[in-house]
Amino acid sequence: MGLEEKLPEGILTTQLETLVNWSRENSTWPLLFGLACCAIEMIATGSARHDISRYGSELFRASPRQADLMIVSGRVSNKMAPVIKRLHDQMSEPKWVIAMGICASAGGPFNNYAIVQGVDKLIPVDVYVPGCPPRPESLLYALDRLRAKQGKETFRTYVDFKAPPLSKQPDEISSLESLRRPQLA
């Protein structure tokens, strides 16, 4: 358009989508949440040698409300499954999931009664990382892949949730499940 030539120095032009995606790519905050052996490698990724903060992801948030990324780092047991689903539900959109390690991806060595054969049976997964455990470098590569994916997102993919606010007295709550907002189509 030739607009750039008329602008004074120090002003950038870009598309809003690109700007938003750019900032998301560079500040994907993971949920502070480790399951099993893979979590130890996740911590190693966060510490000095591998330095996950090069990707802007060093801020592991303890509250799902503040996190964008869930790194499912380890095996998911049947008892843990509802908790993971709940945590994922509590994260606000847009959110991403990395299944770290073969256990989270497909059950891995634990093909038995106790372990869910892949966390993708519970929540949608964006990036699968092979390995048992994946090396920190693999996790960083997964983050890289995730950035590529985030870069392609458009506003149209976001869903608009307009559910009425819930107000219930504590003794009206039959189960935690009943607190869940009705999902709008």
Next chain:
Amino acid sequence: MLNVSPRTRAYETLPGLNPLGIPAVAPLPSGESPDTARIVERFGTALLAAGLHNGQQVVYVAPGQLVALAEFVRQDPQLCYEALIDVSAVDRSELPVSDQRFHTVYQLRSYARKQHLTVVCPLADSGRPSVPSLAGVFAGATWPEREVWDLMGIRFTGHPDPRRILMPESWPNHPLQKQVPVGGEEVPFTLTWSDPEFESFGKQVLAAESKPPVLPPGMNRENMIINMGPHHPSTHGVLRLVVELDGETVVNVDPDLGYLHSGFEKTGENKRYKDFVYYTDRMDYLSAMSNNMGYCLTVEKLLGIAVPARGQVLRVLMAELQRLASHLFWLSTHVLDVSGTGMALLMYATRERERILDLFEMACGARLTVGYMRVGGVSRDLPPAFLGHLDAFLRAMAERIDDYERMLTNGPLWEERLRGVGHISREQAINLGLTGPMLRGSGVDWDLRRDAPYGGYEQYDFKVPVFSEGDSYARYLLRMEEMRQSLRIIRQAVDRLPDGPFRVEDRKITPPPRAELDISMEALIHHFKLMTEGFQAPPGMVYHGIESSKGELGFFVYSDGSAKPYRLHVRGPSFNNLFAISNMSKGAMLSDIVTNIGSIDIVLGEVDR
């Protein structure tokens, strides 16, 4: 393309596999020891059998006499078995025996006399198998008995808290019973949409619906009840604690376990002996080497083989490096939880830990889940550059430990948060069945490496630090001192590293070297037999405990003579140690719970197994 699924190629039923050499009734003891003689003298014919089995003292007793026996061996001055280390059970319904389907097995320990006693209690057959609870005699029986009820379905009459512990309360079966399948899904080699196998996919998943919260017994709704975990920044994994608070004072703590229950024991019963080594890595994933060692030693005890000297020294070397790595990780997370300077120490301690992981990687190719040891030795020899790197690390590490201590030991914040917090008296520690630093921090001078030496530890010169204060600060000092002692042991191991084979040359147990496969038909056959069938272990039962970084890691193997363990039970040190959390936290502040969790040093992979 190979399109064979395990369903059509029934691997496990190839003829010739698992010939049965099953003991007629049970692994019965013979001979006698002074202790069993004393027990026989007191109980006479009320005992079913007593004596030695695989070098261990074993007593068989009927359920009616069990509590009397426990009280006697505990109080008798000639015996004084003060602590109950472990409770497990065997479901014998797949053995060719017709009665007494369940046996419960107890491991007792006398710290004063350095003795170990196994008590087996065959239960009368009935729809609801039950046995008197020992929780009244040894408080440490409470959780292990709950675990047996949960996984094996044996009721403990008179148990103070008869809930399930690992599986959800609504779980339909008791998974370790033999008629319950391992579960899981078929693993197809290739898959097309028309495959019938596709249908079974996803069947295993339970509806991810949460249940209404249940108030644990003994808690009062008048007080504030809060929930910590299973996703909580300071619970070290997926531990859930239900805490009853009066203001900020803790009235009651109820740990809820099982969020990482992975069915290790059931899996182990379906794997050949040699294949389970890799699973042990994933149990206490911070001390994979120690787990390897504990398991291999147990199977070797059953097989009755001795590892060559080089293999033994390599094992000790690796196990001590692993203890260092584990303590470093404990230190960094503990500091992170407790004090504000945490992030710095996390970075420092992981810096050193990474160097240890590099060493592991040099030795075996993996950082965390090493699988370095094998039944009969270790998987491979050290690469040439290893010892040079190790030496550089050892020299740096001694100073680093001092650095950490300088940052913490006299820090007012650190002392404030740790001193007097999580106190456990000597009697409590023994009665609760605690082990490792939890025991030594309360003044019990006991270390399996010194008092029941295994793997050649008797040849090393090291001190066992003991503190009598019993608080978190004492346990902190103790672990720091243990790191220094580990360094000493490693140096001695390097100095004495002998030449020679690093694993037994018995081709029935360890595979031939790769080079031999190209030239020797015999080697090829041995290799094939070993890889497809594994080796068989003689019938019998063994328990072997080692001192891992968190306490006594015990493996109990009940063999029917086949290539797989008939029953494999793991005594995870952090499982038993975590039981102390309610004792430690009652009456303390809410924030002290965080200190206590760190001070116990739990790894959920091992707590839940």
